[in-house]
Amino acid sequence: MRVGITGVGAHLPEREVGTAELQDGIGRLPRGLLARLTGIERRRIASDGEYASTLGLHAARAALEAAELDPLDIDLLLFASASRDMVEPATAHILQDTLGSRAHALDVTNACNSFVNGIDLARSMILAGRARRALVVTGETPSRVMRPRVADMAEARRSFAGFTFGDAGAAVVVEPVDRGGILDIDTETFSEHWTVGGIPGGGSRHPRGDEYSYFTGDGHKLRGVFEKIGASILDRVRARTGFEFTDYTKILVHQVTLPYLERFVEVTGVPRDRLEVTVTSLGNMASATLGVQLDRIFPYLSPGDRVLFMGLGGGVSIMTMVWERS
Numbered sequence: 001m002r003v004g005i006t007g008v009g010a011h012l013p014e015r016e017v018g019t020a021e022l023q024d025g026i027g028r029l030p031r032g033l034l035a036r037l038t039g040i041e042r043r044r045i046a047s048d049g050e051y052a053s054t055l056g057l058h059a060a061r062a063a064l065e066a067a068e069l070d071p072l073d074i075d076l077l078l079f080a081s082a083s084r085d086m087v088e089p090a091t092a093h094i095l096q097d098t099l100g101s102r103a104h105a106l107d108v109t110n111a112c113n114s115f116v117n118g119i120d121l122a123r124s125m126i127l128a129g130r131a132r133r134a135l136v137v138t139g140e141t142p143s144r145v146m147r148p149r150v151a152d153m154a155e156a157r158r159s160f161a162g163f164t165f166g167d168a169g170a171a172v173v174v175e176p177v178d179r180g181g182i183l184d185i186d187t188e189t190f191s192e193h194w195t196v197g198g199i200p201g202g203g204s205r206h207p208r209g210d211e212y213s214y215f216t217g218d219g220h221k222l223r224g225v226f227e228k229i230g231a232s233i234l235d236r237v238r239a240r241t242g243f244e245f246t247d248y249t250k251i252l253v254h255q256v257t258l259p260y261l262e263r264f265v266e267v268t269g270v271p272r273d274r275l276e277v278t279v280t281s282l283g284n285m286a287s288a289t290l291g292v293q294l295d296r297i298f299p300y301l302s303p304g305d306r307v308l309f310m311g312l313g314g315g316v317s318i319m320t321m322v323w324e325r326s
Contacts, residue, residue, distance in 0.1 A: 004182055014044075016043070028153070039258020040279060043167075052085050055288075063173050076103050078137065082140060111198075112254055136172050137171040138170050180326040186237055186240075190315075197217020197219070199215050253270070253275060253312075278296075
């Protein structure tokens with residue numbers, strides 16, 4: 001059995017915030033510093049009445065419409081995101097209640113790799129006969145974990161990665177296909193680096209306290225980790241599939257900042273013209289990044305066109321997926 005992606009959707013909040021405006025609110029940073037260090041010009045920010053499930057809901061409806069399906073046609077709903085509406089219940093249930101589906105619903109979370117992990121899990125459950133058709137949804141609101149103001153440069157450095165964030169939703173329909181589909185998946189995990197960055201609050205270690213609710217971490221160290229471990233997985237994919245970078249119509253990569261992306265090109269040799277650059281206008285959309293990129297290119301793909309996905313997630317984990325449009 002072949003399993004592929006048959007419908008794609010994405011959603012961006014209406015509110016757009018320029019990096020200069022964001023920095024003015026944070027305070028105590030040299031003028032233009034964020035834009036200069038990140039290459040991010042602007043990003044979308046969810047309004048007070050928009051949540052992770054809200055962004056995911058709009059994307060889910062778009063993906064179902066693209067696949068010409070009704071919500072009741074799916075029997076597996078995965079909310080695969082680093083963001084969520086609340087600790088309990090699973091955000092998948094909140095989304096499903098509004099969507100109107102009756103599927104087996106659960107959350108999948110693995111930082112910025114959540115969405116690709118969700119696609120992999122959906123494919124696995126279909127291959128195992130546990131599901132017939134899946135809807136994988138992400139709704140990311142990482143702007144909610146940006147520190148609103150910094151007291152000094154030391155605090156700014158600890159909080160810097162959070163200032164790259166932008167909000168978005170994305171969704172895909174995953175089901176059996178006659179040809180093409182998901183051809184290859186690989187993962188690599190280095191859990192010894194879990195302390196490099198994250199959001200410490202909301203769990204049993206720090207259940208309460210605003211100080212724990214902001215994203216903190218060492219962005220320079222995280223970049224070094226990915227540079228050290230990131231290229232080997234691409235070598236394995238090339239050896240296993242026989243596909244060179246030029247055999248892909250597009251190569252979708254998780255994007256944190258523009259300098260990170262440029263360094264990725266330098267280290268891996270990925271042709272820049274194969275990339276779909278979103279970070280400059282939308283920021284770091286966490287796990288929604290690859291879904292938004294896929295939604296942008298999906299209408300222009302022809303049957304047989306191949307796409308390579310590469311996810312990078314805190315924890316840390318790396319994930320690749322090779323998909324061919326049916």
